[in-house]
Amino acid sequence: MVAITGVLAARAHRRLDATYGFYILGGRVIGCRSRLATKLIPCRLIILVNVKRVITMNSLSIRRVTVAGAGVLGAQIAFQAAVHGFSLFVYDINDGALEAGRRRLEGLKAAYDGNGIASPDQTAAALARTTLSTSLSDALADADLLIEAVPERLDIKQAFYTQLQAVAPVKTIFASNSSTMVPSQLAAYTGRPERFLHLHFAAPVWQHNVAEIMAHPNTNPAVFEALIAFSRQMGMMPIPLNKEQPGYVLNALLVPFLLAALQLLVDGVADYQTIDKTWMIAKDAKSGPFGSIDQIGITTAYNITRNMAEQNKGSGAARVAAYLKEHFVDTGKLGVDAGQGFYIYPNPAYLAPGFLT
Numbered sequence: 001m002v003a004i005t006g007v008l009a010a011r012a013h014r015r016l017d018a019t020y021g022f023y024i025l026g027g028r029v030i031g032c033r034s035r036l037a038t039k040l041i042p043c044r045l046i047i048l049v050n051v052k053r054v055i056t057m058n059s060l061s062i063r064r065v066t067v068a069g070a071g072v073l074g075a076q077i078a079f080q081a082a083v084h085g086f087s088l089f090v091y092d093i094n095d096g097a098l099e100a101g102r103r104r105l106e107g108l109k110a111a112y113d114g115n116g117i118a119s120p121d122q123t124a125a126a127l128a129r130t131t132l133s134t135s136l137s138d139a140l141a142d143a144d145l146l147i148e149a150v151p152e153r154l155d156i157k158q159a160f161y162t163q164l165q166a167v168a169p170v171k172t173i174f175a176s177n178s179s180t181m182v183p184s185q186l187a188a189y190t191g192r193p194e195r196f197l198h199l200h201f202a203a204p205v206w207q208h209n210v211a212e213i214m215a216h217p218n219t220n221p222a223v224f225e226a227l228i229a230f231s232r233q234m235g236m237m238p239i240p241l242n243k244e245q246p247g248y249v250l251n252a253l254l255v256p257f258l259l260a261a262l263q264l265l266v267d268g269v270a271d272y273q274t275i276d277k278t279w280m281i282a283k284d285a286k287s288g289p290f291g292s293i294d295q296i297g298i299t300t301a302y303n304i305t306r307n308m309a310e311q312n313k314g315s316g317a318a319r320v321a322a323y324l325k326e327h328f329v330d331t332g333k334l335g336v337d338a339g340q341g342f343y344i345y346p347n348p349a350y351l352a353p354g355f356l357t
């Protein structure tokens with residue numbers, strides 16, 4: 001038998017969910033084997049049927065990455081990838097948003113330098129290989145992977161993917177960083193469901209370095225594998241999920257916890273410092289729920305509670321969303337990133353000596 005240079009597992013028939021091995025020699029398919037068969041079988045038919053679905057491992061190597069949305073998480077994802085050697089484009093909708101993104105990236109350099117996460121030379125090189133643009137087509141030129149970090153609103157994300165599919169190169173994989181949606185809610189808008197899945201980060205990305213990877217039933221398995229490899233390459237711990245789950249693992253645990261804390265506050269049971277103090281002492285935690293909400297950013301917390309309120313009218317989430325809007329969103333107290341949320345930064349009271357006494 002001649003040397004086999006590569007094997008590609010591709011989902012060959014969606015309805016039967018059969019997985020075939022394609023044996024490739026010098027870029028040419030020389031045989032096929034179903035998962036259960038013991039010998040190679042002629043595979044012309046399989047290839048003809050599936051030629052559009054076959055993605056070679058070579059074409060999935062990720063080097064150029066585009067991040068859409070230069071907000072709290074978009075900037076962190078971009079900087080973490082750039083520090084690990086990827087070429088980065090960052091896209092946002094207008095000059096003001098892009099300028100805010102540039103300031104976030106520069107702030108991240110200081111955070112990485114100050115905490116010894118990377119050397120000043122590495123972080124300077126990361127900034128140098130990061131290009132910001134308000135042109136989506138420029139930002140996507142030759143992109144292997146697009147990571148979407150636009151606001152947590154279904155209408156905004158659906159409109160974004162509709163716009164994106166018209167300008168993205170055919171090869172580009174799309175990954176959403178949505179906190180609470182599942183890929184099936186967005187796949188139809190991407191124009192390439194087999195190259196679409198979710199890649200979810202936690203803030204701050206360099207410190208809480210998990211990357212949850214969630215496919216929908218029609219995501220190509222090779223794309224799923226490529227994102228696991230990419231996550232490792234950008235310094236994350238990949239967490240591949242077996243099935244779609246709103247909130248992945250992390251937010252399935254975290255969102256109800258944070259919502260419970262907000263409801264205690266809105267219902268007047270205790271003030272936010274008392275709630276944080278309780279959690280920090282009882283669970284030996286470095287911060288409480290309100291410190292976490294500031295870290296996540298009030299905009300995202302508001303969007304999530306607003307979405308929950310829309311799905312479940314009259315629920316406690318509606319009162320929480322109204323509270324966040326009145327006291328934080330409308331007053332610009334948007335969390336750590338803005339210098340003030342529940343606490344004032346960079347030295348929040350919950351880290352001060354004596355807070356827990």
Ligand SMILES: NC(=O)c1ccc[n+]([C@@H]2O[C@H](COP(=O)([O-])OP(=O)(O)OC[C@H]3O[C@@H](n4cnc5c(N)ncnc54)[C@H](O)[C@@H]3O)[C@@H](O)[C@H]2O)c1
Pocket residue numbers: 068069070071072073074091092093097148149150151152153156160177178179180200201202203295296297299300
């Ligand atoms: N903040 C967190 O801790 C966190 C953690 C994990 C995942 N996420 C998810 O990441 C996504 C972004 O969250 P964030 O906290 O960075 O929000 P953010 O509000 O800080 O930033 C959103 C950015 O998207 C930009 N934007 C708005 N419309 C856009 C469009 N049509 N195209 C491109 N950019 C657009 C905004 O100008 C802004 O810069 C959300 O889906 C959120 O659920 C957030």
